[in-house]
Amino acid sequence: MKRLIIGVLIIMLSIINYGCGNEQNENKYQSQINKVMKIQQETHKEMVKKSNEVNPEFNKDKVNAYVFDDGKLIIISYKLFKDKDQMFYATYEFKNDKIYYKRDINPKTYVKEHKSDYKDIKVK
Numbered sequence: 285m286k287r288l289i290i291g292v293l294i295i296m297l298s299i300i301n302y303g304c305g306n307e308q309n310e311n312k313y314q315s316q317i318n319k320v321m322k323i324q325q326e327t328h329k330e331m332v333k334k335s336n337e338v339n340p341e342f343n344k345d346k347v348n349a350y351v352f353d354d355g356k357l358i359i360i361s362y363k364l365f366k367d368k369d370q371m372f373y374a375t376y377e378f379k380n381d382k383i384y385y386k387r388d389i390n391p392k393t394y395v396k397e398h399k400s401d402y403k404d405i406k407v408k
Contacts, residue, residue: 313351313358313402319383320358320376321347327374328364337365350395351402359391363407371407 364372
């Protein structure tokens with residue numbers, strides 16, 4: 285009976301430990317993703333001023349995030365336009381404690397052709 289109780293406790297602790305480990309892994313890039321989201325939110329506000337076709341709100345809960353190169357490259361995608369289901373992709377690079385918008389790669393292709401270190405898909 286003692287062995288059964290000890291066995292169950294070991295299994296429960298293993299499950300809890302595994303769950304906590306995954307959560308830490310997922311949140312490893314969250315501060316960088318948040319920085320990118322903040323920049324994109326400001327950029328989105330400017331796009332709204334320039335076009336009536338752009339969704340008026342930037343909803344962080346409906347943005348996909350892809351992390352590459354151990355957090356040095358982050359690509360986000362979301363539905364930019366009101367009447368279109370097409371996803372808009374934006375690429376940001378972290379270099380020397382600064383964040384740069386990258387225009388020299390095709391982010392949609394990059395996401396398809398490279399394995400991400402982390403991804404959070406909220407919209408398809």
